[in-house]
Amino acid sequence: MIVCSCNVLSEAQVRDSIAADTGPRKTIEVYRCLGCSPQCGRCARTIRAIMDDALGRACESCPAACPAISE
Ligand code: FES
Structure with a gap:
């Protein structure tokens, strides 16, 4: 999509x-990673939501001693 x-x-x-x-x-x-820059910015919230979802799932699989969780 x-x-x-x-x-x-x-x-x-x-x-x-x-x-x-x-x-x-x-x-x-x-x-930047994908070789472009924001233009109208309408997608920024969607991209942020994708990041939060993906990174949140990654965090759930971390061990309990993960420093990112204990911060
Ligand atoms: S910058 Fe316009 S939709 Fe992403």
Whole structure:
């Protein structure tokens, strides 16, 4: 599904970009990682929601001693 019509970015591309441990953790970094920049900005909330979903799931699979959880 296309989530950014200005840059023709798909949800899969966004999820792939943040999958690596060193991947983007801010919305603006997702655009940069995918070789573009925000245009109208209407997709920013959607991209943020995809990131929160993906990173939240990753966090759920961490051990209880994960420093990100204990902060
Ligand atoms: S829809 Fe993504 S910048 Fe316009």
